Amino acid sequence: MDTTCVPIMELRQVTKTFGRGTAEMHALRGVDLVIQSGEFVAVMGPSGSGKSTCMNILGCLDTPTTGNYLFQGVSLGSLSRDQRAILRRHYLGFVFQGFNLLNRTTALENVELPLIYRGDAAEVRHQRAQEALATVGLSGWEHHTPGELSGGQQQRVAIARAIVTQPAVLLADEPTGNLDTARSQEVMDILTRLNREHGITIVMVTHEPDMAAYARLTIHFRDGLVVPEHEIKHEGGA
Amino acid sequence: MFWNALLLAMREIRRNVLRSFLTILGIVIGVAAVIVMVTLGGGATMQVTQQIASLGSNLLMITSGKRMGPGQNVGAAPFSVNDAVALARDIPQLVAVAPMASRSMTVVYGNANWSTQITGSTNDFFKARNWAPSSGRLFTDSELRAGATACVIGQTVRQKLFGNQDPIGARIRLQKITCEVLGLLEPKGQSAMGSDQDDLVIIPLRAFQRRIAGNQDVNMLQVSVRESASTTRAQAEIERLMRERRHLAENEEADFNVMDMKEITKMLTSTTQVLTALLGAVAAVSLLVGGIGIMNIMLVSVTERTREIGIRLAIGALEREVLLQFLVEAAVLSSFGGMVGIVLALAASMGLASVLNVPFVFNASIVAIAFAFSALVGLVFGYFPAKKAARLDPIEALRYE
Numbered sequence: 001m002d003t004t005c006v007p008i009m010e011l012r013q014v015t016k017t018f019g020r021g022t023a024e025m026h027a028l029r030g031v032d033l034v035i036q037s038g039e040f041v042a043v044m045g046p047s048g049s050g051k052s053t054c055m056n057i058l059g060c061l062d063t064p065t066t067g068n069y070l071f072q073g074v075s076l077g078s079l080s081r082d083q084r085a086i087l088r089r090h091y092l093g094f095v096f097q098g099f100n101l102l103n104r105t106t107a108l109e110n111v112e113l114p115l116i117y118r119g120d121a122a123e124v125r126h127q128r129a130q131e132a133l134a135t136v137g138l139s140g141w142e143h144h145t146p147g148e149l150s151g152g153q154q155q156r157v158a159i160a161r162a163i164v165t166q167p168a169v170l171l172a173d174e175p176t177g178n179l180d181t182a183r184s185q186e187v188m189d190i191l192t193r194l195n196r197e198h199g200i201t202i203v204m205v206t207h208e209p210d211m212a213a214y215a216r217l218t219i220h221f222r223d224g225l226v227v228p229e230h231e232i233k234h235e236g237g238a
Numbered sequence: 239m240f241w242n243a244l245l246l247a248m249r250e251i252r253r254n255v256l257r258s259f260l261t262i263l264g265i266v267i268g269v270a271a272v273i274v275m276v277t278l279g280g281g282a283t284m285q286v287t288q289q290i291a292s293l294g295s296n297l298l299m300i301t302s303g304k305r306m307g308p309g310q311n312v313g314a315a316p317f318s319v320n321d322a323v324a325l326a327r328d329i330p331q332l333v334a335v336a337p338m339a340s341r342s343m344t345v346v347y348g349n350a351n352w353s354t355q356i357t358g359s360t361n362d363f364f365k366a367r368n369w370a371p372s373s374g375r376l377f378t379d380s381e382l383r384a385g386a387t388a389c390v391i392g393q394t395v396r397q398k399l400f401g402n403q404d405p406i407g408a409r410i411r412l413q414k415i416t417c418e419v420l421g422l423l424e425p426k427g428q429s430a431m432g433s434d435q436d437d438l439v440i441i442p443l444r445a446f447q448r449r450i451a452g453n454q455d456v457n458m459l460q461v462s463v464r465e466s467a468s469t470t471r472a473q474a475e476i477e478r479l480m481r482e483r484r485h486l487a488e489n490e491e492a493d494f495n496v497m498d499m500k501e502i503t504k505m506l507t508s509t510t511q512v513l514t515a516l517l518g519a520v521a522a523v524s525l526l527v528g529g530i531g532i533m534n535i536m537l538v539s540v541t542e543r544t545r546e547i548g549i550r551l552a553i554g555a556l557e558r559e560v561l562l563q564f565l566v567e568a569a570v571l572s573s574f575g576g577m578v579g580i581v582l583a584l585a586a587s588m589g590l591a592s593v594l595n596v597p598f599v600f601n602a603s604i605v606a607i608a609f610a611f612s613a614l615v616g617l618v619f620g621y622f623p624a625k626k627a628a629r630l631d632p633i634e635a636l637r638y639e
Binding site: 113 | 239242245246249253254545546548549550551552553554555556557558559632633636
């Protein structure tokens with residue numbers, strides 16, 4: 001089989017249940033999902049539809065209750081907490097709605113943090129971090145702390161931190177949720193460019209159809225399931 | 239991995255100066271307290287040892303009476319001058335044998351008066367105590383034989399009666415008799431028991447017996463043993479001779495005491511050492527409390543830093559890397575606190591030593607122990623919060639507000 005045809009991420013009948021007994025809550029009820037390498041996917045759906053849980057599982061922050069998660073064709077069913085952490089540091093990048101930068105820490109230090117955990121030498125770290133900051137258009141802002149940067153700039157530092165490890169997949173959880181339209185567009189332009197020019201697969205959760213429009217594929221969640229495409233069209237008419 | 243943890247820990251400490259300062263405050267105080275206590279205690283011990291050495295560690299004191307406790311000698315005949323003569327003649331190890339009789343009295347000069355200890359003795363008193371006059375002279379043999387009304391005084395008496403005047407040749411009054419001051423003794427300072435050794439007037443024993451006491455009694459014999467000779471053996475010899483002279487039967491309890499200054503030295507130094515250990519222990523408790531302080535602040539800081547830990551875990555930090563970072567942070571903070579404590583303690587004990595009039599004795603081992611202990615405290619008390627941080631669920635931690 002040609003390796004390019006193996007989907008980078010695949011969920012097979014994944015369920016996730018929180019709590020026990022009467023408090024039991026089914027966040028995912030059997031999700032099948034295939035994301036091809038180089039794809040730009042937008043994930044939409046109302047609150048409580050299971051999209052965040054799905055993102056956590058895709059990001060190896062959480063494990064499915066039942067079902068199987070295959071990353072580049074390999075089942076991750078039995079990975080330990082530390083093994084998942086190592087997978088995250090080599091293949092995955094995260095961008096959050098709230099930026100989640102370390103405050104009182106310079107942009108450069110924030111960006112090089114994943115490289116420290118990976119054990120790269122200081123010179124390599126500085127060079128890569130500077131390159132990543134240049135990619136998001138923040139050359140010259142290396143020594144500013146998050147408090148001295150605007151929201152848009154902070155999110156760009158967060159993107160730089162996510163891509164500094166040259167991950168295969170970038171997982172973005174409402175990356176424009178705290179930004180105004182102009183800043184949102186800047187961030188989306190960067191994500192689009194990373195997807196096209198660097199070939200990074202992007203999975204992005206968003207509430208805004210405008211942002212979802214940047215993606216080539218949109219997946220809708222409802223009640224812990226992926227909504228089939230024909231039903232979406234039906235919904236859009238309603 | 240360790241260097242990475244150290245790098246991350248140092249960044250964290252630098253980023254939160256106030257929090258770091260509060261964390262180490264307890265350790266700083268604990269370490270400083272331990273070192274100050276032990277240093278001052280060591281100084282006090284040394285001072286006691288020095289004072290006793292200045293008294294003469296080869297000094298034996300023979301007092302009459304059964305020992306009923308310190309200073310309580312009850313129901314026995316006093317000594318006589320002949321006892322002193324016999325001791326000096328029969329025991330070759332003795333350098334000097336000074337018979338002594340004392341009484342507390344007021345001395346008057348002009349319109350100044352001062353209550354002090356008047357001791358009748360011989361020149362052997364000065365020899366036994368290794369004490370020379372700083373000006374004037376001691377008694378002559380004829381003065382001693384005749385019981386001349388002359389005296390040698392200590393520095394305190396001179397200061398109280400004469401101020402800064404020269405006392406030599408002046409005549410002071412002791413009750414009904416008037417004495418010429420022949421000599422002024424060198425200052426000896428405080429004794430180990432805290433009494434002023436310079437507060438005394440010495441007159442010839444014969445003058446004391448005839449004109450003050452009105453009897454031939456000798457209350458005490460002070461004996462100094464030759465440096466090369468064994469004090470213990472000299473003590474046994476004295477006991478044997480005195481028993482013979484006082485006609486005591488084999489099985490009869492002795493009605494006199496021979497005290498060795500070495501024994502007193504040992505007793506006093508062990509007392510100060512016990513006190514030092516006690517104070518050090520109290521201070522060690524404060525060091526422990528400092529460690530608990532570190533644990534408290536670290537626990538609070540784990541909660542406060544939940545989000546930060548979530549970020550670290552999400553971008554791929556391993557559980558043990560977070561654990562190590564927190565542990566290193568605690569160890570670096572507490573050993574830094576230890577260092578600050580050491581500097582503070584050395585400054586404080588130097589200051590206190592001069593205020594309390596105790597010599598400053600630098601004790602390198604307690605400084606090393608306190609430092610090692612402070613680092614250990616950091617590790618031990620940092621472990622629990624570090625474990626808590628490392629076990630956090632990244633999803634929960636990231637959602638934490």
